[in-house]
Amino acid sequence: xxxxxxxxxxDTIWKDERGWGLNPFVSGHFVPDGHCDxxxxxxxxxxxxxxxxxxxxxxxxxxxxxxxxxLSRSIxxxxxxxxxxxxxxxxxxxxxxxxxxxxxxxxxxxxYLVVFSDIPAPETVRCRSLVT
Numbered sequence: 001x002x003x004x005x006x007x008x009x010x011d012t013i014w015k016d017e018r019g020w021g022l023n024p025f026v027s028g029h030f031v032p033d034g035h036c037d038x039x040x041x042x043x044x045x046x047x048x049x050x051x052x053x054x055x056x057x058x059x060x061x062x063x064x065x066x067x068x069x070x071l072s073r074s075i076x077x078x079x080x081x082x083x084x085x086x087x088x089x090x091x092x093x094x095x096x097x098x099x100x101x102x103x104x105x106x107x108x109x110x111x112y113l114v115v116f117s118d119i120p121a122p123e124t125v126r127c128r129s130l131v132t
Contacts, residue, residue, distance in 0.1 A: 018047045019110060037117040043068075043105040049113065050102030052126050057119035059095040063103065065111030066091070071130040072101045080130055087111070097122075102130040 013022045019042030037057075043049055053075060063070070066087025073080045075098045085091040087107060095101050105111050 017044075018042075018049065019044050037120055037122060039115050041113050041115070043103070043111050043113065045105055045108050045110070048102055048104045048129075048131050051100070051129050051131070052102075052124050053100040054095075054097050054117070054122040054124055056097055057117045057122040058097065059101075059115060059117045059122065061093050061095065061103070061116075062114040063091045063093070063111065064114065065105075065107060065109070067106040068111055069104045069106055069131075070101070071104070072099050073130060074099055075127070085111075100127040100130055104131050 013020050015021075021039055021041040023037075023039040041049060050071075061070075063085040066085040068085040068087070068091075070083040070085065070091075070093060071080050072083075072095065083091075083093065084106075103113060
């Protein structure tokens with residue numbers, strides 16, 4: 001009979017004033033069958049992550065917790081779209097290339113983002129703040 005095994009990943013986690021991040025595929029313990037990029041980040045209350053877009057690839061983001069505000073805008077437009085994650089259930093969103101995006105934690109606790117891109121290293125370009 002097999003048992004669950006804890007795999008140490010502490011040396012692959014990065015931390016800053018916004019929370020922590022982890023790229024599970026870089027840890028060396030899990031290699032996906034296809035080519036993709038993925039990471040997990042935490043967000044402290046009031047923190048914003050994003051304010052960028054990708055010139056290539058499609059990104060999918062699983063938002064765990066909330067409430068959180070998700071803002072997006074095509075690089076060719078001025079209108080910002082706002083979605084809310086209420087925190088009761090995870091929210092999965094898809095973000096095409098050339099769409100600026102940001103997430104703001106509107107809760108009183110940490111929330112988590114699980115992010116997957118369909119290419120190994122999407123090019124990221126900073127944009128002006130989407131959060132008003």
